[in-house]
Amino acid sequence: MELCEGLQVLQDRGFIQQCTDLEGLNNAMKAAPITFYVGVDPTGPSIHVGHMVPVFALAHLKRSGHKPVLLLGGGTARIGDPSGKTEMRKMLTYEDINENVQSIQKQLSAVVTMDGKNGWFVNNADWLANLNYIDFLREIGVHFSVNRMLTFEAYKKRMETGLTFIEFNYQLLQSYDYLELYRRKKCTLQIGGDDQWGNIVAGIDLVRREEKAEVFGLTFPLITRADGKKMGKSEQGAIFLDPTMCSVYDFYQYWRNVDDRDVEKFLKLFTFLSLDEIKTICAPDADINKAKEVLAWEYTKLIHGKEKADEAIAAAKAAFGGDGQGDLEAMPSIEIAESEFEAGINIMDLFARTSLCASKSEARRLVSQGGAIVNDEKITDIDFIVKAGAVKDGNIILKAGKKRFFRVIVK
RNA sequence: GGGGAGAUUCCCGAGUGGUCAAAGGGGGCAGACUGUAAAUCUGUUGGCGAUGCCUUCGUAGGUUCAAAUCCUUCUCUCCCCA
Structure with a gap:
């Protein structure tokens, strides 16, 4: 099967884990630009690098002409997604969630531009916050089989440690998001991390039942590091995009110090360098440390801007160069x-x-x-x-x- | 609603009256080795200018010369029954 440009890029760069119907999606994307969405739940004031895979995927698809909807889960964050978690997350106040939505949208605006015509930020609190419980159960709840839900990995895991009803509802809300975005924007693709697979297919089913329409889902592999540690966690804590929570220097250093085995993978996922360039940088006879510098600089530039990235690289050179010369600006x-x-x-x-x-x-x-x-x-x-x-x-x-x-x- | 089990230091998990700041593992930090990588080995890992003092074993009280360990209250979690 010959893939369309957008899917080919994702494929080549290692973004694709599984797809509900790759051929069908491919045909749809070849026929015309589609609208697609990815959700981020505002559970903290800043996103961290662990959130970035979907954002890069979104950017790649946008580049090849498709229209992104970046959904901020101001509504779903009130519930909390149990997927992939072993215990319930602390409940956030509405005020905190709203603030998080604001700051995260600001952060993401710097990375991807949404002009309101070919790309949108939306907040699902707009349609979730005031839902009528009884109406919702009658319209949406009827389509969900508890028996089936319980077979999902995310819930099965929680059968051991406990699962509350509020979390059990999360899937219905995310599915409803998909339906809502299909109705509002003819959104026909949801992308997300592989831990979202269950939520995504549930949404697809709901759209099919309510709208008799075929929509798609695509997930990315959960990115792991070669040493098995959690992606984006340093000894200091998560690598946040917010420079007050993680200095630009630390951000740079995190990528400068990645495991040898991860460099090529990360260059593909977290930079926009062409595959040819990456291939050259990571050639067997090339200097692996140079490759790490490229990765760190490119990514830092993307998030914090060229000027800050230059400062970071200069600070690193000053620190590790040995001669004590160089720019110290970016050092904590x-x-x-x-x-x-x-x-x-x-x-x-x-x-x-x-x-x-x-x-x-x-x-x-x-x-x-x-x-x-x-x-x-x-x-x-x-x-x-x-x-x-x-x-x-x-x-x-x-x-x-x-x-x-x-x-x-x-x- | 009834019965049972449990909540321990960053995480997992031992400890059932003093010798417990609390075994072991993970993680972290440092040293050696190196490439600002990995692997390996060693040391270290609550706070405090300290052979001691202070805080910590879910919460609040109590018993005792002495409590993570015993009693009571409360909160939360899991399992079985309804």
């Missing part, structure tokens, strides 16, 4: 008054004030284990006092181990 930092250094600051106190150490005890451990470095000088004495003499060009560079850097700006 704090400001400390010069007068404090006149008096002298104890090494443990200094580290504890940075994000390098969470507590003084941690700083003590770091120092006594030989991981504390001030301006390239290893300090192992916990009584060491950092004085004004350590300030160079208004900075003191702290290192915790070999990879974690911090800049103290002395004012």
Whole structure:
């Protein structure tokens, strides 16, 4: 089967896990541009890189002429999706959800443009929030078989640990979203992570029953890392797009440090470099570290802009280059008054004030284990006092181990 | 509604009156090795200038010289029965 441009791109880049009817979808997409949607539930103030696969897929399809609807789940977030979770998520207040919708839409607007003619942001709170319970049950609820729902993997898993009725309803709401988007925008494709498979096919069934229409579903593989750790989780926490929750430098470093085995996969998923370029970058005789730099820079540029990406790469070069030269701008930092250094600051106190150490005890451990470095000088004495003499060009560079850097700006 | 089991430090999970800041594993951090990778080995992993003190074993009380461990209240979870 010859795939249309949009599907071919997704296929080549590793986005496709399963499709309800690839041939049918392909024919539909060849015949005319289609409208498709992907949902993001606003469960936090910022999305993180784990959310980004669908966004990239959306961007690729948009590039090949199809019309995206990016659905923000302001309504569904009031319920909470049990799919793939072992326990119930904490319930969010309506206020928090609304704020999350605002901030996430802002974040996503920077990555994909929705002009309101060929692409839209929608919030399902618009049609879910004021549903009438009885009407909903009579119109929508009748189409759902509890017996069948219980056979879904997402629920089966929860049979062990417990599942509440509110969560059990989630699938009906997401299915209703699909129906609503079909009615409003003739949306005929829903894409999402593979954990959404059950919700997606349920929606397709609902559209078929209510509208006698055939619509499609397509899922992406759940992206894992070669070392088996969860995608987008660093030791500090999730890699958020919001620079106040995850500095641009840390964002860059996360990708700069990915496992060798993941580089090519991530270049395909998280950048728009052509497959030829990626092939060259990842050739067996090419420098793998160069490839990681490309990945990190490209992705950082996409999210934070070229200027910030350049700063991050410069900061990394300064930190790891060895000569201490380069731009320190993007390195995480704090400001400390010069007068404090006149008096002298104890090494443990200094580290504890940075994000390098969470507590003084941690700083003590770091120092006594030989991981504390001030301006390239290893300090192992916990009584060491950092004085004004350590300030160079208004900075003191702290290192915790070999990879974690911090800049103290002395004012 | 009735009966049973359970809630432990970041996670899983031992611990059933003092020797428990709490085994073991995972994860994290650091050291060695290296390529800012992986794998491996070692150390470390609540807070505090500390051979001690403070906070932590679902919540609130109580018994005791002493409680994660015993009693009572409450909250929540799971299982069986209705």
